[in-house]
Amino acid sequence: MENTKHSEQELKAIALNAREHIVRMSTAGGCFTGASLSAVDLIVYLYSEFLNITPSNLKDPNRDYLFLSKGHDVPALYGTFAELGLLEKERLQNHLSLNDHIYWHPNTHIPGVEFHSGSLGHLPSVAIGVAMDIKISGGENKVICIMGDGELNEGSCWEAVLVANAYKLDNLIFVIDRNHFQANMRTEDLIPLEPLTQKFESFGAAVQRINGHSYTELHQAFTAYPFQKGKLNVVIADTVRGKGLPSIEERADRWFCNFSADEVDQLLLELHGEHTTSLTSETLIVR
Amino acid sequence: MSYEELLTETALANERVIVMTAENRALVRNLPAVLGKRFIDTGITEQTMIGAAAGLALRNRIPVIHALAAFLTMRAFEFVRTDLGIANLPGKLSGFIPGFLSDANGPTHQAIEDISIMRGIPNVTVFAPADEDDLVKMLPQIWQSPNPAYTRINTRKTGYEHEPFELGKAEVVATGSDVTILTYGLMFEQALIAVEILKNEGLSVGLVNMRSLKPVDEAIILQTAASSNLIVTLEDHFLTGGLYTIVAEVLLQYQTTAKVMPIALNERWFRPALLPDVLQNEGFTGKQIAERILGYQTGHTQPSILTPEFSE
Numbered sequence: 001m002e003n004t005k006h007s008e009q010e011l012k013a014i015a016l017n018a019r020e021h022i023v024r025m026s027t028a029g030g031c032f033t034g035a036s037l038s039a040v041d042l043i044v045y046l047y048s049e050f051l052n053i054t055p056s057n058l059k060d061p062n063r064d065y066l067f068l069s070k071g072h073d074v075p076a077l078y079g080t081f082a083e084l085g086l087l088e089k090e091r092l093q094n095h096l097s098l099n100d101h102i103y104w105h106p107n108t109h110i111p112g113v114e115f116h117s118g119s120l121g122h123l124p125s126v127a128i129g130v131a132m133d134i135k136i137s138g139g140e141n142k143v144i145c146i147m148g149d150g151e152l153n154e155g156s157c158w159e160a161v162l163v164a165n166a167y168k169l170d171n172l173i174f175v176i177d178r179n180h181f182q183a184n185m186r187t188e189d190l191i192p193l194e195p196l197t198q199k200f201e202s203f204g205a206a207v208q209r210i211n212g213h214s215y216t217e218l219h220q221a222f223t224a225y226p227f228q229k230g231k232l233n234v235v236i237a238d239t240v241r242g243k244g245l246p247s248i249e250e251r252a253d254r255w256f257c258n259f260s261a262d263e264v265d266q267l268l269l270e271l272h273g274e275h276t277t278s279l280t281s282e283t284l285i286v287r
Numbered sequence: 288m289s290y291e292e293l294l295t296e297t298a299l300a301n302e303r304v305i306v307m308t309a310e311n312r313a314l315v316r317n318l319p320a321v322l323g324k325r326f327i328d329t330g331i332t333e334q335t336m337i338g339a340a341a342g343l344a345l346r347n348r349i350p351v352i353h354a355l356a357a358f359l360t361m362r363a364f365e366f367v368r369t370d371l372g373i374a375n376l377p378g379k380l381s382g383f384i385p386g387f388l389s390d391a392n393g394p395t396h397q398a399i400e401d402i403s404i405m406r407g408i409p410n411v412t413v414f415a416p417a418d419e420d421d422l423v424k425m426l427p428q429i430w431q432s433p434n435p436a437y438t439r440i441n442t443r444k445t446g447y448e449h450e451p452f453e454l455g456k457a458e459v460v461a462t463g464s465d466v467t468i469l470t471y472g473l474m475f476e477q478a479l480i481a482v483e484i485l486k487n488e489g490l491s492v493g494l495v496n497m498r499s500l501k502p503v504d505e506a507i508i509l510q511t512a513a514s515s516n517l518i519v520t521l522e523d524h525f526l527t528g529g530l531y532t533i534v535a536e537v538l539l540q541y542q543t544t545a546k547v548m549p550i551a552l553n554e555r556w557f558r559p560a561l562l563p564d565v566l567q568n569e570g571f572t573g574k575q576i577a578e579r580i581l582g583y584q585t586g587h588t589q590p591s592i593l594t595p596e597f598s599e
Binding site for chain 1: 341
């Protein structure tokens with residue numbers, strides 16, 4: 001990787017810490033562990049390297065924007081925020097507490113969250129509005145919207161691609177966390193998405209398909225922004241649900257996890273490759 | 288002044304205004320040429336239009352958003368609720384051909400639950416002007432307010448000259464001790480006719496143009512309940528959730544009661560036809576309304592009702 005602010009080792013260290021935060025939030029009520037772990041590397045890369053978003057410029061109209069439309073990835077977002085100084089680490093201990101606003105979906109009580117999400121298929125259009133205004137106002141800001149692959153079932157995502165194409169929003173990047181699972185099963189077993197690259201291309205977007213856990217590939221893709229003048233940018237990041245925890249990786253039943261305190265301790269060791277956890281906690285399907 | 292003239296003047300005076308439409312251009316035909324990039328037509332995508340309006344509002348814009356009332360409030364309902372409502376962003380919804388104004392389109396286009404569902408969203412305000420004069424008197428305040436707003440667009444001309452508008456206030460057209468008609472929107476036109484007939488039959492008749500359905504003028508409702516023997520709620524809306532429900536809520540909240548006759552559509556869509564025929568068939572002409580209140584037929588004649596031009 002060339003011309004990066006952080007070395008690959010540094011990015012991996014931030015991501016490892018963010019993953020630890022996710023595991024610690026996966027108890028006493030739990031969170032969307034499997035879904036969040038697939039997005040960690042993406043989110044860490046974007047905030048650390050690509051986006052002009054810092055604790056001091058959150059109200060600056062010239063900042064970049066990141067919209068997390070796949071709202072249940074919020075532990076990955078907050079874990080990253082905590083590592084990058086956007087959110088006090090202690091606040092993560094308030095997960096699900098009435099004394100704070102750290103719950104299962106993002107909300108603007110948390111500095112750095114641009115818009116609330118949770119209902120899938122909303123933020124592509126909100127991001128379009130922001131990108132349109134930047135075009136009208138003549139700004140240089142970049143606008144990112146992260147969507148899940150399951151989220152692409154929502155028709156509003158595709159409406160948004162049509163409109164972004166019509167308005168030539170080349171300042172907008174749709175990033176797909178392509179972990180190949182939707183809530184309960186593999187996407188291709190329920191609502192097949194492939195060939196996904198061609199779908200977006202046929203709608204007029206310029207598409208890069210990469211390994212969403214490789215910082216080298218992330219960096220190559222995003223440094224090519226804008227991919228093509230006048231075209232919506234789409235990054236399809238192939239990822240692994242549960243990435244970093246082999247005992248839950250690619251498991252349909254580990255979308256949402258509520259581990260026992262003992263399992264959390266074991267999983268933290270597992271994150272460091274020192275252990276394999278044998279899980280006994282019940283699996284939870286909340287959708 | 289027409290709706291389009293007012294919108295053009297407002298947008299030219301205020302750079303924050305963005306005019307949006309989901310390909311419903313009947314009221315904004317000349318705006319693309321005037322506003323350039325500040326005119327955004329998202330095509331037939333009500334959901335994306337509302338989401339994008341939220342994004343524009345995040346950047347300090349005031350989007351004035353156009354679509355047929357039925358699709359604006361129902362196709363995009365969750366976007367209005369989630370993107371504009373939760374965030375309390377000043378998206379200004381202009382719903383075209385609401386209520387009976389969808390005349391011959393059929394039930395797909397009938398927005399007769401729009402008041403009910405829009406007022407159910409926290410932060411969202413709801414307005415229904417009686418005619419074009421009322422519309423242009425109301426909109427400047429609606430557009431300046433910091434909240435999301437839904438307006439039932441009504442560009443018909445009644446010849447009535449309305450008072451200046453105050454947000455949350457109704458307009459008292461006449462007061463009477465026997466019966467008072469509370470109404471909004473298109474039905475104001477027929478209420479004026481009904482009032483004349485009722486007066487000719489010797490009744491003391493009041494008429495209130497509600498204008499602002501949320502926030503609603505509670506004081507006027509309570510005053511009417513105290514001063515008039517009968518309240519008639521008249522609306523081209525389902526019986527559930529509109530003005531009749533609002534009046535019931537207010538009376539209950541203040542632990543009072545009144546004799547109320549609702550005139551609304553009870554659990555049914557209306558039979559599609561041109562507007563004059565719709566009103567006649569549904570029993571919503573001024574003469575029919577007056578006779579329903581009186582309980583007998585009169586020799587009065589119903590003035591002719593103008594058919595609106597087709598516009599989508």
